[in-house]
Amino acid sequence: MTEPRIKRKMLFAERMMYNDGVTPFNGLFPLRIRGVLTREQLQHALKRLQEKHPVLAAAVTVDGKGMPWFESTVPEAAIPIRIAERCSDEMWKEETVKEWNTGFNAQNGPLIRLVWIRGTALSELLLVFHHCMCDGGSALALVKEFLLLMDQPDADIGRERVFTGLADVVPASVLHNRKKILRARFLGKAGYLLLHALPLRKRTIDRGPDYLLNWKLSEEETRQLLRNCKAIGATVNTVISLALLSAFASVRGKKAFNKITCPVEIRKYAPEIREDAMFAFGLMLVLSMDKAAGLDFATRAQRMQALASKRLARLNAYDSLMMFEYAHPVLPRMIDFLKYGKSTNDCMFSNLGLLNIPAGYRHFTVDTIFSPSVIGPLGNPTTLISSTFKKQLDFSFVSSEGYIPYTEAVAIKKTLMGLLLRLQPDRDPD
Template structure:
């Protein structure tokens, strides 16, 4: 048996009402999986789930509290729970809107067998994994499944079996206390110099709590074709900015349409930030560990703003934030007692947030199964609206995610339509060019 205390950052994910910045994180589950056509072999899937738990120590861990100290405890590999039942889209939404019981472990799976397609859903406690390592786990699941379906035996251990410390503790080796002091002093100076007119706006709250399949958490999905995805990449390259910045510009332009008034107004785009590159040595993305921090990029956005122009502003700000190591410093600072003004600044909700997983390879699909789409969801009640973005096999997906108690289906449906429209305009620019 191996064990270690939860780090302060990880502890928040296991505490009620905890927040990271503006995001409520206490007890948050992370759902990730794949919809396929064809019959999923339940016996192969069970075997693969056992191999995943054997190769990733946090997947076979539980949280115990001894003497008031919460700690991860990992014993011998165990078979994660697999629930198999009939179900389609409605049953999926019932699942992601249901409270999760983590007493039996921090990792399990659900297989929903539908009439036209089935869904494999991995259910992971967000305290042990971020989206990037969850996608790596999903890719490993399919690689192992395809190997078993073809009659071959993949290596049992090809990932992590050491119980690493939390990312905030690992950061302490590369981000010193003096740097955190300077970071907080800089924020205090920015607050002192700020004008009330600079405060970013957010969308009006008009939620009624009526979501999909009876739950309050919902999403609207935008799927680009491989051709549109390639065009979007070319546009970004032609402008010398990242694809993420183009998407952020389009998102802010889409949100601006929901705000009253003429002329440019200040908006903030939130971004999930991967801390792995800041660590020494870097932690591989295949290692199950929550390494997610955040950053925000303010921009003045007009009602008819050009997404590429707004994206250029976002890109320039993101470069500064990366060079100054803002996400790492934010993570370290969040573990300290903060002055009320600084705490308020760091917890200010964005108008929209982006969680971009980047470009991912297509899954190896065994004979008899046809890939439909990947699906990921990590939301909590009261969370600001966000867009989860990923590109699998050359096809980009944008999930517009929200809490219907905060923002209505009608409003967020308009945001999704506006986002889709602005991305279509951007790709048409590429076609004409």
């Protein structure tokens, strides 16, 4: 069977994250495995992933107009494995920070690698990828397939329908709609004019050292939080968003912006993008908490839930994809604006929800799946990512000293957890 190959131009969001092709913009998914692993086992599983997903074996070429393309390499570039001998349960955090700041050779590919923190019976595997190629949903699909292939080398994981352009995602009735084309062109042009009219500083913020905080709720704490969220009529996403904004306000005071950005899974709005497709374009939801005096936490959560539901109902994946594809001329200015502009939001928060990944396999068990992390050079890197595995809610908080001092991050975590664990339908956790 002919191996699938890829050659396509990057979409706007992919190109923005690719940036100059040198500066790291890396995502990372960490797993703790109990069992004996071998290099051959890992290499085989990674090779099978490349056979299904051709972008995992691609490099980046740049055409005469400066447009970057994903293009399959000849011969195929194998996914590299770096081995570090395991010294402690915390070593994976140090290796994570190291990998955030280690770029990819995009011209040679691939844009993904594996770090094996090797122990005798307990190991961590860090799947590291350039964010221009892969979002959280894509990474989750890779992890699920990777674990299956580690356990069952001949398992059938299918073949990805290779995405070649916008026409594979946006229905023809939308893509060729004259009204929508005119609107997308207008918004793209308006964005260009607006960003060029705004003043821009000439120096970047010194980001300083990056850091990671990771922690879990117990099974009982997770179960109680889910129960209480349901009782007050708000989703876990909304309650964590509100608690996070409240924590920033409490710890940072006047430095807090009362604004949080939440990525929204685009596959819910564009079913043409399959769950196992490698894709890096997301929709965004921006939320703020109601600061009106006299409101308890539950009432604030209910108001935020109503706002979130209204804004989610207005999201349109196809319109967003089309608009950004007409906005390529504004990209250099947008990158400068993100690099040099003043931060206007506290944090990005993403909840991957319940991870549909088995814990038990024939030859090993998944001891822990830590929430993934991502950090890039464009603006405020502060991010909270959560996920649930083995009935435990796990959090990864990422930032840099130049944006949020580590001591403040620890205080934000403490305040956030206090709000979540004290939440009860009939009691204000403030």
